[in-house]
Amino acid sequence: MLDIQNLTKRYGDFTALRGVSFSARGGEIFGLLGPNGAGKTTLLRTLATLLRPTSGTALVGGLDVQREPEAVRRRLGVVNGGMGLPARLTGREVLRSFAGFYDLPPERTEQRIAELDQLLELGRTLDTRTGDYSTGMKQKVVIARAVIHSPAVLVLDEAASGLDIFARRTLLDFVNSSRAPNRLTLYSTHVMSEAEEVCDRVAILHGGQLIALDTIPAILERTGQRTLERAFFELIRGADARAS
DSSP states (O other), X not given: OEEEEEEEEEETTEEEEEEEEEEEOTTOEEEEEOOTTSSHHHHHHHHTTSSOOSEEEEEETTEETTTOHHHHHXXXXXXXXXXXXXXXXXXXXXXXXXXXXXXXXXXXXXHHHHHHXXXXXXXXXXXXXXXXXXXXXXXXXXXXXXXXXOOSEEEEESTTTTOOHHHHHHHHHHHHHTOBTTBEEEEEOSOHHHHHHHOSEEEEEETTEEEEEEEHHHHHHHHTOSSHHHHHHHHHHHHHHHHO
């Protein structure tokens, strides 16, 4: 579902990604972890065809992000913590509008809205103007908008940022319930407890390099730590020591 080989991205003299390689398959919830400046956002923007890599390749569902960007975008759903919504539209109108971008027929669109209403507990958000939403209500509709077309690859970049405990629980339950053989979910977060709950494997980036890639139990065993957060810091310290 995802194949990244020797991906490098430079901005002038600064290298944001340094030959990153990994693959992920359908059915996985794949975590992307790292401190600020690690290269996570650059990697995700490259996969979303918003940035062109300096070198290397990235395939989404077998499609090259550089050669077939439009086809890649049709297979993607993207959510980050800062996405907005048109204030004058209701949630239902937003979802219908985006379904139209993907050529979903009206009957299928209404079916998907009903499914997402149940999964994300959209309730009154569907018929309320988005300008009156709380942060949690807004993020639920942003997520529903991203998956209205049942994308093969769902990218969640700090999707729980700013959510209260109830909206965060709904998000994590949705991530777990959306696991399917023909879907890959990329889950990027700073909150290690979220990764521990939902991710099958995690990749840890630091300084633009991949420093660990494995299941969480394997990473805990490798570092001798009891929690992913402690293992994360152990791996970061080790990478810094090797670089110095």
